[in-house]
Structures are given as structure tokens and as C-alpha cells.
Amino acid sequence: MTEPSTSPVTPVLTKRWLSPNSWTLHTYEQLEGYTALRKALQAHPDQLIELVKASGLRGRGGAGFPAGVKWGFMPKDPVKPHYLVINADEGEPGTCKDIPLMMADPHSLIEGCIIASYAMRANHCMIYVRGEALHPLRRLNHAVREAYAAGYLGKNILDSGFDLDIVVHAGAGAYICGEETALLDSLEGKRGQPRLKPPFPAAAGLYACPTTVNNVETIASVPFIVNGGSDWFRTMGSEKSPGPKIYSISGHVENPGQYEAPMGTTLRQLLELAGGMKDGVPLKFWTPGGSSTPLFTAEHLDVPLDFEGAAEAGSMLGTTAVQVFNETVSVPWAVMKWTQFYEHESCGKCTPCREGTYWLAQVLERMVDGRGSEEDIDTLLDVCDNIFGRSFCALGDGAVSPITSGIKYFREEFLALCEKNEKAPELVGAAR
Template structure:
């Protein structure tokens, strides 16, 4: 497959408007303006594009939930791009915005036209200052070129685009917590219903999409839905960015059709680091249940990964070899989720605190069978019972690691007068902290 999103990343000053226009930039927007908003939505629906932020919900269907009326509807519609990339192991949206911000901006203008929005926001983590600067410079270029603002490309479309830098919180990756933060309140998830499509930003109909989801739209408008469906699988069509990190020879971003396997991606990335073997991996960041070497040939699309007992999520493939202690890795993830819990609901606030304590006892070799039973029970009281998906995220690595590596947990117990702790040879073990 010829790369689409990352095709021109390596070219000199790929982030400029001039460079983007040399490679068919904003031609997709011109094609969209020759269509009606409803036709644009139907084209995106026909392409089968699914959200690239985790859940995989069809993008065109999400757009169609917005109440549609006359173009001059008095009710404000908003488009919000979720660029709060927070999932451990995920690093695809930031490189995309850094190397080709106009791909995202063009997608935003097309999406805003389709849902009849006159205001759009990009909510991005404030810590990535270089990306924020790059994005704001690209937005300024687009305004100067008449691609944002009033009468875009001589049409009746007006659009104001704001780049909003958040303070940095994992919980703001949840779309309703993001909207709360964007409105100036503490980032905590809202009760649903009503859903954002009915009452989102400022209680108005709002679409919230991930960066990669929106950035995939211009190529669909330019090349058509059949072209997009020629890649990927029937249920998960198109291309996507896979983030490979950890114990891999060449970590980085790999663009490929949905349905590629980890074995194939590792071949592109030079395999697991020399002299070592794959032990376990995450298909979509630390919030997705871990998989093992027996899952190397599972197609990386939404359906097959779910059948394997995990989720595709953000396609953050974290690779761990045999030197990593599973208990220690899960303990670090649990510490992260306990820190990032917003504290709104009791199951997550209290549950993640106690999960952290128990994982620390297990890692240090101070736990016994009763502690392991308690760990399972508390995890079960958090997963599916918390206000948002953060509780599920905290429990996924615990449940899945107990399924595949229960013996490694048991090996941490003290016995025969010896202290407990990691059973791996300290001289060979890789630090994971």
C-alpha cells in the first residue's frame, strides 16, 4: 500500500501550506464544496471510515446524528477535534500534526461543512508545545489563504477554528470530560444521555472526532469511497497508523491497511530486538487487554482483535520481550491510572487507589493468596462499574495478565523462608519504570 497520511512526512518543510498544496492539498475540500453537506456525509458513510481514536465508531454515522436542517439553522453546531493524545504507548496524532497539520485542517473544514458548523476547536495537550506552535502557525496560514474565516474559497461557508491547549489530563481524552474542560470547568465526564450530538459544547449539537479520523477525510473526498474500501477489510476498511514502541528494533509509526498482523509489522520494524523473544504486547495501548506471542497472526482490525479478547484501541503496539516482569509492568500502568483518576465516582477513585497498593505489594514480594484474591475482587468492582471507561482501562491489564501470566504472579510470593519479588534474573531484566 502506498502511504496516504504519512506519504510526504519526510519531505522538506512538509508542514507548510505551500508543500501541502503541491501534493493535492485542499483539493478534497473543493470537491466537498461542489456537493451538498448531506452528500458529503453519505460519501463518508459509504467509505466505512471508522473512528481512529479507540472505539471505532463509524465517522459518517456520527456526523449524521447532528440535527440537520437548513444551512442557515439558528442552532449552533460545533466540531471538536480530540487531540489530547494521552494513552500510554500512543504516538500517532502528534507526529501527524507536526509533519502535516494542513491535512487535519482540511479535514476539519470538510467536516464542519458537512455538519453545518461555523465554529471548530482543536483540543490539544499543552505539554507538546512544539506541536501547538506548529498547529497555530498552520491555522494562521490557512486564514491568510482564505481557507478559514469567511467565504472559504468563495463559497457560503464560514468557519472559525481555535487551537485550545489543555492543561494535560488523561481523563480529558474522554469526550465529555474534554467538553467540560473546553468550557472552562474541571475535566470530568458528564452523565449521558444527553449525548454530545444533542447537547455537547455549550449545550449545542457537537461532533467530537479524533485527529486521525478527521485527517483521513480529505483523501476520501478526493479519491472516493471505493478507493478507500479497496484497503483494509470489509468491516474495517481503509488505512491507519500503528505506533510500535518498546523492545522492537525500529520503533515508530507504520502506516498500513487495517487487518495487517503484528508479525507483518514486526518484519517492517526489524523484529524484536536482537537476541530476545516476544513475551507480551498491547494492541491499543495500556488500556487494552494484553496479548501474547500466540496472537502474532491476529489481523489488527476491530473485529479480529475483539475476538482475541482485546481491543484495537489507538493501535499503540507496545512490545515487551522476555526480560520484562509482567507484574512490574502492570504495576506501573496501575500507578498511572490511579494518578489520572478524576475522582468523580467512588469505584474508580477508591478502586484504583487500592489496586495500586495491592500491585505494589505483589511486585515487592509482600503479598499472598489472599491479596491476589482481593486484587481480583477489587478489579471486578471497578471494571464496568465506574462512571467512564477509565475504570475499565485500569482493570484490563490486570485481568488479562492474570489470565496469561498467573504463574508469574504466584512466583512473587515469599516461600521456603526466602523473600518474594520478581523471579527474573536481575542481571538480565530490563528496567521498567
């Protein structure tokens, strides 16, 4: 087994971000833009699917499913129209990698969409963007118009005989629409709620036609794989989680932002990139992949942040939304704020999540207000047990993760609230 490569890499996904007018077609073409598309159109679609499989590219939206395998699920004979749908509904608290990518380098996403659509015999691509992300929506729409005008979209792209239309769709700000089947229902004009699976989208997705749903960062990686090859891609990251990754670091660090690093980079290394803990106040707890992933503590500074490393340590890589909290933050208070978010965003389709998140928020609010009891801790864990694995989609599982892990690592803080009947300190200036 090869050791993971976690040394800093020459920027790949973010290499154009600081270029003047990086979002324009002119800048993109000057920096190898659309060269991968020309190369891809010379290949057979199945060759591209095999290339992506060989690269080991895994979904960057949180689940980490191998992208090439997912593409291979699409039927070879297009009896019905095939669709590629891009999940750009970035709503996870702490996640902020796709929006900057669409702002700074929208053409990398568009080029990836064209290559992926060609590989899957899809002539229609939808990019579903979170409705509040107004600036990325404008940038993306402008980039799509530029691509049409240059002949990269529309009929007979670059005289290849391949046709593709891209539609940029603005969502309405529902977190649940980040779940792929709820996103598809929303695209169809229905209320955004998860579907029962099977059938899976590859068999019956958008308009009951074969559909692949991929994350922005996943698809934006594809042109680099086509140009560089699968072996080059595997020189970064670890054996089972290869490639570069955009880590979103927020919270109590000196320089929050997006940092591109190989998969398997540790928080200790990321903190060095981000200038260390803000004002030197020590780390208390952090999330490796957003609020829906179990918390880590200072003891987990050297956990490799790839899909296997995070899972082995008891959490998930998720969307690599690394939220960092120092010793001034109350864990019960932070957990309560996340739980209020999940209560608000539950679509209400299934009882465990609809009722469970409501009661979790009620109990946590009472505890944080200094009116809790020791029995409330057992009640929280019992409600979590009745949600986890029993809700219709992963929102329920994500909602219980900060609670169960918070109690696991910081039980004494929850007990202290009950014994002293004192309110938990709030984080000054924090947004709900």
C-alpha cells in the same frame, strides 16, 4: 465476505511526512493539498455525510464508531450553533500517532476539519491538544494562521458562502480529558470530568449545543476519501474495518515508530516492518491498543489488528498503540506501572474508579515488592470486578484490563512473587 487486504500500501496518511518542510502550506498545496476541500464545497453537505458513511471510516480514537453515522446524528437545521471538536489529547501510554501527524502534516487535519464542519453545518471548530505537546501546538497554530491567510478559513471560504473559525486549545495534561465529555467540560473552562449521558454531545455538547467529537487521525482521513472515493478507501483494510491505519510501535523492537499499514495487519507483519525484536530477545507480551486494552501474548502474533479481529481474540484495537515487551520484563511489574498511572489520572468523580485504582495500586506495589500473598490475586480480581462496568466512564474499564489479562495469561508470575517473596525485576531505564 471479502478477505482483508494486508499487503503494504502506498502511504496515504503519512505520504507527506518525509517531504521537505512538510508542515508548510506551500508543500501541502504542491502535494494535492486543499484539492479535496474545493471538491467538497461543490457538493451538498448531506452528500459528504453519505460519502463518509459509504467509505466505512471508523473512529481512530479507540471506540471505532462509524464516523459518517456520528456526523449524521447532528441536527440538519442549525437552531443552535454547531461545533466540531477534535480530540488531540493524546495521553494513552504507548499512543503516539496523532502528535507526529500534527507535527509533520497539520494541514491535512485542518483540511479535514473544514470539510467535516461543512458537512455538519458547523461554523466553529476547536482542536484540543494535549498541553505537554508544545511543538505540535506551535506547528498547528502556524498552519491555522497560514490557512486563514490563504482564504481556507474565515469568512466565505473560497467564495462558497461557508464560514469557519478554528481555535487551537492547549489542555493541561489530564488524561481524563481524552474522554470526550470531560474534554468538552475542560473546553468550557470547567474541571475536566466526564458527563452523564444522555444527553449525548450531538444533542447537547459544547455550550449545550450540537457537537461532534472526532479523533485527529479520523478527520485527517477525510480529504483522502473525498478525493479518492469510498470504493478506493475500501480497497484497503477489511470489510468491516476499511482503510489505512497508523500503528504506533514502541518497546523492544529494533526500529520503534509509526508505521502506516492497512487495517487488519498482524503483529507478525508489523514486527517485520520494525526490524524484528530488539537484540533477538523473544516476544513475551504486548498491547494491541495501548495500556487500556487487554494484553496479548506471543500466541496472538497473527491476530488481525482491526476492530473485529482484536475483539474476537479478547482484546480491543484501541488506538493501535502496540507496546512490545520481551522475555526480560516482569508482567506484574509492568501491570503495576500502568495501574499507578490510572490511579494518578482518575478524576475521582466516581467511587469505583477513585477507590478501586488506589487499592489496585496498593496491592500490586506490595506484591511486586515481595510482600504479597496468594490471596492478593483474588483480591485484585475482586476489585477489578467491582470497577469494570461500574465506573462513570471507560477509564475504570481500561485500568482493570492489564490486570485481568495479565493474571489470565501469566498467573504463575504473580503466584511466584507470593511464594518466593522475591521482588519483581524492574525494567532498566523504563519511564513511569
